[in-house]
Amino acid sequence: MISDRWLRVLAPIFLSLLIFVSACAPKQTSRYSDIQKETTRRGAPSAVVKTAEQGGTFNKFFPGSMGSYEVVPAQEKKGFAEYKINQDGKTVAMLTINDTLSLPSAAAKYKTSTEKVAGYPAVDQGTTATGILVNDRYQVKVLSRDASFTREDRVAWLQKFDLKGLAKLESAPASTTATTSKPSKAADSTPTLPRSSRTADSKPKLEFPPGLSPQPAT
Secondary structure, rough: OOHHHHHHHHHHHHHHHHHHHHHHOOOOOOOHHHHHHHHHHHOOOOOOOOOOOOOOHHHHHHOOOEEEEEEEEEEEEEEEEEEEEEOOEEEEEEEEEEEOOOOOHHHHHHHHOOOOEEEEEEEEEOEEEEEEEEEEEEEEEEEEEEOOOHHHHHHHHHOOOHHHHHHHOOOOOOHHHHHHHOOOHHOOOOOOOOOOOOOOOOEEEOOOOOOOOOOOOO
């Protein structure tokens, strides 16, 4: 049998090993967290400027399900929205719209584009992504997630977005008070003379000592 002395020596060692093993065990993450990490690795903007469009604004511009393809929402946050294209139970592609105000470098690469899709500059990003830039601001991308989804498919799906509607999306002016402010009262008011001022026709009033009155001239 193990003596009490050995138990006192071994107990702290076993406890330390137990804590170490527990700390090294992999943590389970939620399905949403996995999706968010996956999207962030694909280049979703990590820092968003205050003037960026709300992600929910982009939802109406995404294409709907058609044929054997099912289009379902995946993620939405300020300046960014993403949908999945599922076919036969697996994801074959991703659809995204992002506001490049938060990621100027994303818009810069379209300046040297030599190709257009639906009238907008287009670029390939690697071998699995094709994007276009709408209104010099909104980047629309299709990303293949399966070998069966080719570049031709990506170009075709880019044209299924409501690009004309997205092109009309404008941010509110920085300030609307300048055009609606009333003119200054001082600008159109007539200047008034000081109370002490006299008109050209006014004559000074003479005052006489008591007992004296003005006499007619002879």
